[in-house]
Amino acid sequence: MEDFNSEKMAYERAKKRAKEIRGFYYNLTMYCIIIPILITINLVFTPEFQWFWFSMLGWGTGLLCHGMAAFGYNPFLGKNWEEKKIKELIEKETRKQEYYHHNTK
Secondary structure (H helix, E strand, C coil): CHHHHHHHHHHHHHHHHHHHHHHHHHHHHHHHHHHHHHHHHHHHHCCCCCCHHHHHHHHHHHHHHHHHHHCCCCCCCCCCHHHHHHHHHHHHHHHHHHHHHHHCC
């Protein structure tokens, strides 16, 4: 039973990660389509003030953060910190339940 739950949890995590990666690629595609359009609009209508840089840098920063999250890269907490924390919390809860069941008998 525990193996089934473990497999189910692993499947759900993989499914969530695949959804995050798909979202990242969608966002990247939209970035690559919309930013050139904004640059063109800016340079055609108001070439004296290049406002497209704000959109490009702001969205690019968000895209970078989204990609780092989707692919599991975190320079501050290290790689796989989320999985380690989840395992730690599950083990802690299991020990607590075992202690509770042992002391209530």
